[in-house]
Amino acid sequence: MRVDVLTLFPEIFSGYLGQSLLKKAIDLGRVDVQLHNLRDWAQGRHQQVDDRPYGGGPGMVMMVGPVVEAVEAVQARDPTPAHVVLLTPQGRRLDQQVVEQLSARPRLLLLCGRYEGFDQRVIDILQPDEISIGDFVLNGGEVAAMVLIDAVIRLVPGVLGHADSAVDDSFSSGNRLLECAQYTRPREYRGLKIPDILVSGDHGAIARWRAAQSYARTRQRRSDLLDNNQGHTHDQQVD
Ligand code: 6GU
Numbered sequence: 215m216r217v218d219v220l221t222l223f224p225e226i227f228s229g230y231l232g233q234s235l236l237k238k239a240i241d242l243g244r245v246d247v248q249l250h251n252l253r254d255w256a257q258g259r260h261q262q263v264d265d266r267p268y269g270g271g272p273g274m275v276m277m278v279g280p281v282v283e284a285v286e287a288v289q290a291r292d293p294t295p296a297h298v299v300l301l302t303p304q305g306r307r308l309d310q311q312v313v314e315q316l317s318a319r320p321r322l323l324l325l326c327g328r329y330e331g332f333d334q335r336v337i338d339i340l341q342p343d344e345i346s347i348g349d350f351v352l353n354g355g356e357v358a359a360m361v362l363i364d365a366v367i368r369l370v371p372g373v374l375g376h377a378d379s380a381v382d383d384s385f386s387s388g389n390r391l392l393e394c395a396q397y398t399r400p401r402e403y404r405g406l407k408i409p410d411i412l413v414s415g416d417h418g419a420i421a422r423w424r425a426a427q428s429y430a431r432t433r434q435r436r437s438d439l440l441d442n443n444q445g446h447t448h449d450q451q452v453d
Pocket of ligand 1: 300301302303345346347348349350351352353354355358359
C-alpha cells in the first residue's frame with residue numbers, strides 16, 4: 215500500500231513513522247508513506263496557503279488553489295489512483311469497519327487541514343472521503359491521519375506477526391466484543407494472584423473463560439456494542 219500525506223507540518227510524522235510496527239512494514243516494503251509539504255504549492259511572494267474567510271470570522275481558511283494543485287500533482291506521481299481522504303471533524307466517523315475498507319485500497323492520499331478548515335471548493339472539486347476520528351476537536355488533521363495510518367497499516371497483509379491477530383481484534387468484522395483481561399509473570403504481585411484457570415492447562419476451559427470475560431466486560435462497559443446493527447447506522451458508500 216502506498217500512502218501519500220499532504221500537510222503543512224510533515225515533521226509531525228517523522229517520529230511516528232520510525233516507530234516499530236510501521237517501521238517494520240516500511241522496511242519490508244509493504245507500506246510506502248510519502249510526506250508532502252502543502253507549502254510547496256503555495257502561490258506568490260508570501261508562499262501563502264491560507265487566507266481570511268469571506269464574510270468574516272475567526273481563523274484562516276486553506277486556499278483552494280494550492281490544495282487542489284498539490285493533490286493533482288501528488289496523484290500524478292504514481293499510476294495507481296489514490297483514494298483521497300480529507301481529515302476533518304465534519305467527516306464520517308472512523309471505526310474498524312471503515313478502517314477495513316480503507317486497508318483494501320492500494321493507495322491512499324491523506325489531506326490534513328489546519329486552521330478553520332478548507333475552502334469548500336476543495337471538497338467540491340476533489341470530492342474526498344471526509345473522515346473524522348471522533349467527536350472532539352483537534353488542532354489539525356495530522357494526528358488524525360496518524361491514527362488512521364496506524365489502524366490501516368496493521369491490516370495490510372504481512373504487517374502483523376500473526377495472521378489472525380487482526381481477525382481477533384475488538385471491533386473487527388465478526389467480533390464486537392472487548393478484549394478480556396490478560397496476565398503475564400509473575401503469578402502473584404502484591405497479593406494479587408492470576409486466575410487459576412489460566413494455569414490449568416485446559417485450553418477449552420481457558421477459551422470459554424476468556425469468552426465469558428469478554429462478554430461480561432462488553433456488557434458492563436460498552437453495551438452499545440451488543441446492540442444489533444451497531445456501527446451500521448452511519449454506513450456510507452466509499453467509492
Ligand atoms: Cl480528522 N480533524 C480535526 N481537526 N479534529 C478532529 C478530527 C479531525 N477528528 C476528530 N476531531
